[in-house]
Amino acid sequence: MLFFSFFKTLVDHEVTVELKNDIQIKGTLKSVDQYLNIKLDDIQVVEELKYPHLSSVKNVFIRGSVVRYVHLPGGAVDTALLEDATRREAAQQAQKTK
Amino acid sequence: MSFFGFDSTLPRDRGHNTRAPGFSQAADPFAGPRPEDDDDALDFEDTYDGLGDQLDETDDVFNDDTFGDDAGPVTKKPVGKDFDFFGQTAKVSDAINEEQLRFSRQAPSSRGPPTTSTFPQPLPKPARTGYERYQEPDYVPDMQVDANLWGVAPKRPAQASDFGSPMNPGIPSGARKMMSLEEVEASMRAQAKKPAQPQQPIQQQQSAPQQYTQPPQQQYHDYPPQHQQQQFSQPQQLPFQSSGPPREEARPAHVGQPHQPVQIMQRSQPTPNQPIAPTAPSQPTQILQNPNRYSAEQRRSAPAVQHPVQHPVHQSRPSGSRHIITHPQQLANLSDEERAAFLMEDAKRAKRNHKIFLLSKDNGLMTPQDKNFITRIQLQQLVTATGNPNEHGSDPSLSEDFYYQVHNQIRGGPRQHPGQPLSNFAQTYLFQTGGRHGGMRRQARGGDNHMQRMEQQVQRAVEAAKNKPKNKQLVIEGSLGKISFSNAKTPKPLLNIKRTDSAADAHRPSKAHQVGVSGSDRKTVLTDIENVYSTLMQLEDHERLMPPPLDNDDINPELAGFHIDWREKEEKLNRKLWRDLKVHEPIGATTTHPFIAFLSFSKGKKCIPRVFRHITQEQRTTILTIIVIHLDQLDVVRQGLLQPGEVQLNSATRENIELFSLAVMHTLFGYLNEAGLDIVTGLLGLILNINIDVIARTRIGVSMLTMLLSRAELIKQAGSNEREWDQWVGIYNAFFDALEPTLPNIFPGTVNTGEDVYVWQFLAAIGIGASPEQQQRLVMAVKDRVMETVAHAKTLPTAMSGQRLANVNLFMRSIGLDVELLA
Numbered sequence: 026m027l028f029f030s031f032f033k034t035l036v037d038h039e040v041t042v043e044l045k046n047d048i049q050i051k052g053t054l055k056s057v058d059q060y061l062n063i064k065l066d067d068i069q070v071v072e073e074l075k076y077p078h079l080s081s082v083k084n085v086f087i088r089g090s091v092v093r094y095v096h097l098p099g100g101a102v103d104t105a106l107l108e109d110a111t112r113r114e115a116a117q118q119a120q121k122t123k
Numbered sequence: 124m125s126f127f128g129f130d131s132t133l134p135r136d137r138g139h140n141t142r143a144p145g146f147s148q149a150a151d152p153f154a155g156p157r158p159e160d161d162d163d164a165l166d167f168e169d170t171y172d173g174l175g176d177q178l179d180e181t182d183d184v185f186n187d188d189t190f191g192d193d194a195g196p197v198t199k200k201p202v203g204k205d206f207d208f209f210g211q212t213a214k215v216s217d218a219i220n221e222e223q224l225r226f227s228r229q230a231p232s233s234r235g236p237p238t239t240s241t242f243p244q245p246l247p248k249p250a251r252t253g254y255e256r257y258q259e260p261d262y263v264p265d266m267q268v269d270a271n272l273w274g275v276a277p278k279r280p281a282q283a284s285d286f287g288s289p290m291n292p293g294i295p296s297g298a299r300k301m302m303s304l305e306e307v308e309a310s311m312r313a314q315a316k317k318p319a320q321p322q323q324p325i326q327q328q329q330s331a332p333q334q335y336t337q338p339p340q341q342q343y344h345d346y347p348p349q350h351q352q353q354q355f356s357q358p359q360q361l362p363f364q365s366s367g368p369p370r371e372e373a374r375p376a377h378v379g380q381p382h383q384p385v386q387i388m389q390r391s392q393p394t395p396n397q398p399i400a401p402t403a404p405s406q407p408t409q410i411l412q413n414p415n416r417y418s419a420e421q422r423r424s425a426p427a428v429q430h431p432v433q434h435p436v437h438q439s440r441p442s443g444s445r446h447i448i449t450h451p452q453q454l455a456n457l458s459d460e461e462r463a464a465f466l467m468e469d470a471k472r473a474k475r476n477h478k479i480f481l482l483s484k485d486n487g488l489m490t491p492q493d494k495n496f497i498t499r500i501q502l503q504q505l506v507t508a509t510g511n512p513n514e515h516g517s518d519p520s521l522s523e524d525f526y527y528q529v530h531n532q533i534r535g536g537p538r539q540h541p542g543q544p545l546s547n548f549a550q551t552y553l554f555q556t557g558g559r560h561g562g563m564r565r566q567a568r569g570g571d572n573h574m575q576r577m578e579q580q581v582q583r584a585v586e587a588a589k590n591k592p593k594n595k596q597l598v599i600e601g602s603l604g605k606i607s608f609s610n611a612k613t614p615k616p617l618l619n620i621k622r623t624d625s626a627a628d629a630h631r632p633s634k635a636h637q638v639g640v641s642g643s644d645r646k647t648v649l650t651d652i653e654n655v656y657s658t659l660m661q662l663e664d665h666e667r668l669m670p671p672p673l674d675n676d677d678i679n680p681e682l683a684g685f686h687i688d689w690r691e692k693e694e695k696l697n698r699k700l701w702r703d704l705k706v707h708e709p710i711g712a713t714t715t716h717p718f719i720a721f722l723s724f725s726k727g728k729k730c731i732p733r734v735f736r737h738i739t740q741e742q743r744t745t746i747l748t749i750i751v752i753h754l755d756q757l758d759v760v761r762q763g764l765l766q767p768g769e770v771q772l773n774s775a776t777r778e779n780i781e782l783f784s785l786a787v788m789h790t791l792f793g794y795l796n797e798a799g800l801d802i803v804t805g806l807l808g809l810i811l812n813i814n815i816d817v818i819a820r821t822r823i824g825v826s827m828l829t830m831l832l833s834r835a836e837l838i839k840q841a842g843s844n845e846r847e848w849d850q851w852v853g854i855y856n857a858f859f860d861a862l863e864p865t866l867p868n869i870f871p872g873t874v875n876t877g878e879d880v881y882v883w884q885f886l887a888a889i890g891i892g893a894s895p896e897q898q899q900r901l902v903m904a905v906k907d908r909v910m911e912t913v914a915h916a917k918t919l920p921t922a923m924s925g926q927r928l929a930n931v932n933l934f935m936r937s938i939g940l941d942v943e944l945l946a
Contacts, residue, residue, distance in 0.1 A: 026523045026524065027525075027526065029524075030523070030524045030525065030526040030527040030528075031526050031527070033524075033527045034526065034527050034530040034531065034534075103530055103533065105729060106526060106529055106530055106533070107526060108656075108726065109525070109656070109660060110525045110526035110529075112653070112656055112657060112660060113522055113525050113660065114525075116657060116660075117522060
């Protein structure tokens with residue numbers, strides 16, 4: 026849930042999603058769900074010449090499982106908070122396995 | 124009863140047509156009444172058996188001899204009545220009825236098809252579109268309902284017999300009365316007379332209204348499935364049958380029309396062989412309903428034909444057609460164009476309704492209760508998916524969604540749980556990260572409101588569900604099995620490995636022991652830091668659970684108990700935190716003190732402000748003391764020294780120093796601002812024992828010294844007791860003496876870099892507290908740098924030079940001078 030929680034805070038920020046087939050899509054994150062499926066708006070493919078078939082696409086829904094990376098806007102990430110959130114998550118996991 | 128040797132039964136009495144769908148088969152709604160095997164006794168083309176062709180047509184001249192003269196056979200010669208078999212048959216009609224009934228009761232299934240046929244059946248046309256009917260100029264859409272459409276099981280013969288039985292013969296037969304057998308025969312006679320005439324004159328219907336009573340009754344017995352159909356069709360006929368006057372009124376309209384609406388209607392009704400399609404359009408609404416209910420209704424209404432209104436209501440279609448034709452007669456009144464349009468529309472409707480019919484097969488499969496039940500199961504699933512009962516935190520939603528919720532709070536999102544004391548989290552992270560994202564914090568985040576309200580709602584639902592006993596399985600009442608859930612959060616574990624606690628415990632002490640021995644290797648330190656963080660988080664969580672403050676007047680024992688418990692826990696956690704920090708490890712036992720090693724990691728630095736919020740004043744002093752004692756060992760000090768030839772520190776170190784001053788120094792400064800002179804004096808005394816040369820040449824060291832000196836000055840100005848002040852002066856003098864040799868070297872890099880503000884601040888702090896003699900020595904030591912800076916400033920643009928001069932002036936003013944004097 027940490028990643029879900031994290032990505033929720035990035036809604037309405039611009040992110041670049043790199044897919045497992047090497048396509049990089051830049052767009053405004055519109056929504057994300059627990060499977061980390063991603064909805065992007067106003068998208069732009071980074072290497073547009075290489076993927077002309079996507080040049081007319083305005084928004085996409087990306088299945089979470091095909092995402093390789095999400096490039097984050099650094100300014101929108103609260104590192105200290107994220108660290109603590111991670112610690113909490115880890116603590117919970119540890120407790121669960123116990 | 125067959126006078127001429129052919130079967131006198133009507134086509135519909137001939138038993139089941141092989142081409143017609145069986146009882147269990149779905150009727151083809153498109154089939155339409157087939158004209159060729161309709162009950163079309165009245166249609167010459169259909170009924171003409173071709174016998175006429177065998178006649179010798181050549182000797183027409185002898186006709187008069189044979190049949191008499193023009194007056195007509197019926198009137199003139201009784202012999203001419205020979206073919207009037209009805210007259211004969213009617214005499215025994217009762218007997219026939221009874222016989223028929225008995226027969227149908229005896230052997231309803233073994234009944235064979237009638238052997239002979241009055242009207243030779245035309246060969247079936249092989250392929251049908253189903254729309255042929257619409258092409259006929261005089262087609263009137265059939266307004267009756269075919270029960271087969273709804274898959275209603277045909278009535279049992281026994282049931283059927285009720286209708287036909289002498290007990291209540293009036294109902295079904297009465298309904299059928301309007302076009303009697305006599306009428307049919309009359310028309311047949313007429314046809315025989317004028318074989319070429321394709322359509323009958325209107326008056327013929329009028330002329331024979333008394334007949335047709337019996338055969339339909341037979342029909343009931345012979346053909347039970349038709350009952351439904353008959354019933355449906357009854358009311359339609361009611362206007363004709365039940366009241367004479369309306370019929371008469373309608374009549375004149377038909378005069379002159381080339382076709383016979385009434386008869387057409389008649390014809391289309393009793394189609395035994397076809398579960399007719401055009402009936403479907405007339406009941407579009409019923410299709411969507413429970414078929415059983417509908418048929419039941421029909422059954423109920425059947426005996427009570429006294430409700431003629433009922434069916435017209437059914438038949439009024441909510442379609443967009445210009446003419447809502449509930450009555451075939453209306454159609455007759457339309458112009459050709461209109462009729463064509465109507466027929467088109469009707470065809471469309473038929474098509475649409477067929478679609479609806481196909482789709483509506485499963486309508487009514489689930490009752491509302493079923494649906495409710497499914498909904499409940501789904502909601503339960505949702506609840507199990509959202510909540511996890513065994514969270515350690517008091518606030519499961521927070522532990523699940525910690526980042527989002529706190530982040531939202533920090534960034535000015537609307538408060539999610541009004542009244543929830545989350546603010547200390549927000550404070551924690553808000554203060555910690557300083558003004559780094561200050562610009563983005565106040566960002567408006569619209570559109571979240573709705574989502575959050577929804578989440579809140581779900582949360583409430585989850586909360587409610589949690590109050591119930593929790594089980595991971597759903598046992599539906601009355602079901603045989605259990606449904607065990609797995610969801611995204613708690614998938615069904617494929618492997619369930621229970622780690623034995625004993626093993627874990629056995630492992631741990633040895634580790635702890637190691638820590639004590641080896642001191643400060645990287646991994647241990649990192650573990651220490653994590654321990655501190657987890658304790659911190661526990662403390663923060665605990666703080667949120669602080670019971671409401673006690674009222675002085677009214678002592679609530681329960682609340683007081685909560686407070687005591689809370690404080691106990693707080694203390695316990697505090698002690699744990701203190702242990703984790705390892706401040707009290709013996710100094711010098713290891714190469715680097717654990718706490719100093721702790722501070723060499725950036726996350727260790729970052730946790731200091733948070734730690735300070737949870738520790739006591741003495742603990743803060745201890746930490747400050749430890750830092751001061753090890754000031755020269757701090758990584759930021761050790762690495763903060765510029766090596767000869769270096770102009771700038773490397774970026775990593777600079778970042779480190781930045782972080783240290785932001786996180787640690789800032790915190791210490793906040794603490795020191797409340798500290799007394801004795802503490803300041805003590806700290807400065809400690810610094811005397813370490814390598815002042817190193818400290819004074821690093822930014823952190825200088826900042827620390829500045830901090831102490833300026834604090835002492837502030838205390839002096841606020842007024843302090845003499846003894847402490849004397850003590851301070853003594854230490855200060857010693858410090859000045861120790862520092863003096865380093866003074867020329869305290870400036871980092873050359874003049875050009877301009878990163879020497881903190882040095883000027885430090886010099887100013889020294890200058891303020893210095894005696895006139897010390898001030899002179901101070902000026903002597905830094906004179907070169909002052910002159911250099913002033914000279915350099917002259918070469919710079921106004922803004923920058925002003926800045927540089929202001930920095931220098933900080934120092935100059937502290938010793939009662941001004942840069943202006945130098946210029």
